[in-house]
Amino acid sequence: MSENIVKEVEEIIEQKREAFFQVSDQIWETPEIRYEEKQSFQCSADFMEEQGFQVERGVANIPTAFTASFGNGGPVIAILGEYDALPGLSQKAGVTEHDPVETNGPGHGCGHNLLGVGSMSAAVAVKEYLEKNNLEGTIRYYGCPAEESGYAKTYMVKAGLFDDVAASFSWHPHYSNSLFHGPSLAVIHSTFTFKGVSSHAAASPELGRSALDAVELMNVGANFLREHMIDEARVHYAITNTGGMSPNVVQRDAEVSYFVRAPHAEQARVLFKRLVKIAEGAALMTETSMDYQIEGACSNLVQNATLDKLLHKNMKALESPHFSEEELELSRKYYQTLNEDDVAFAASLVGKEKAEELAARPLIHEVSPYREAPEYAKGAGSTDVGAVSWVTPTAQLTAATWSFGTPFHTWQVVSQGKTSYAKKGMLYAGKAIASTVIDVLQHPEVLEDAVKELRDREAGPENYVSLLPENQNLPSMLRK
Ligand SMILES: [Zn+2]
Incomplete structure (x- = not known):
């Protein structure tokens, strides 16, 4: 049964490959950063409409978010796609040295042009399969903007867009064909703004109340906090407003931006509360006022082994x-652009022997073996798929689209985003997701097991508490 599904899915996707490639290239050519993805959004939504999906634009009150649905009853299965680019990573396609199209312009440094289209190819294949075989089921593609520090999916979950969803699937470009199930850290991103009183720093310093002092004291407090927090937590900051360039003016306004991360959402919430107390203390010490704004947040990723095993089986099939x-040959040229640290890091993941083999042939064909996601791993980041994985059973894969060792958020990723090998990986991801979605639609007992597993992991919709404040339904950059 499963083998037939895989074959049919392969055929459907291969038939439309040129159309998928064209959309992926088009998104690559118009890189737009978080919440500004107007062209990428439109091109994706238009494409899904042309493919016969019912498209709803501007969902969750986010102008560049959309859903595209097709179905006739049955469970609703979500496939997530992204299309935002990164600032400062502009790079010419296929050129194996750093060479921007536009100095400091944006670029697809996380491969989201491939991510969005790979997921759309999966949705299209499921739709055609359902139609052809006259089957029940609803497939819904989620056009998710602002994955990069925008946390759009957390807002989309909050808006109830996943309330009727039975399971969710996604993938991410990478250099390996693996399950992508974490661990990932929960994160709260917040801006702390201090307001004081300016004065002449020499003539009347006693009249001044420095907001910059408050920022500095807050950072000192946060650095002392490190000794009294769990090892796995991460706290990092950037001073986003120093209050001016002039030392002889006491700084009236200053601002610092913080990320608080921890393996579990609740740990992040607790740690963040302590950070707020430190900010309050800094304001008290300096007689300034403090206000903070949560810019975005996402929960940790919850693995679903039930769906993972099925996805992995299809990846192998x-x-x-x-x-x-x-x-x-081309991938070798990219591999040669990596610095020593990147090479060492990549080797540490696969072992010395395998790394040597891959240095000579840096495109990975084989599928990594199945493994459970560890609770915590060094080097984990965060993803807003985390929020989705709490409210519906969720599984993701990575597909090899880049040369071995290529680090995320680099010009090398941008440069490889239109290569023939990246596109092969993209369609492979689409096929793996589509086959798995069709599998679960035909085996409702798998969905039941997946939901039970989510509950057993103490996640699930009943236990999900958004890390966003209750009254915050839109990212700050869309409220301004
Ligand atoms: Zn990404």
């Missing part, structure tokens, strides 16, 4: 991409 000598 599919033909994962083979690469031509030409493609390998």
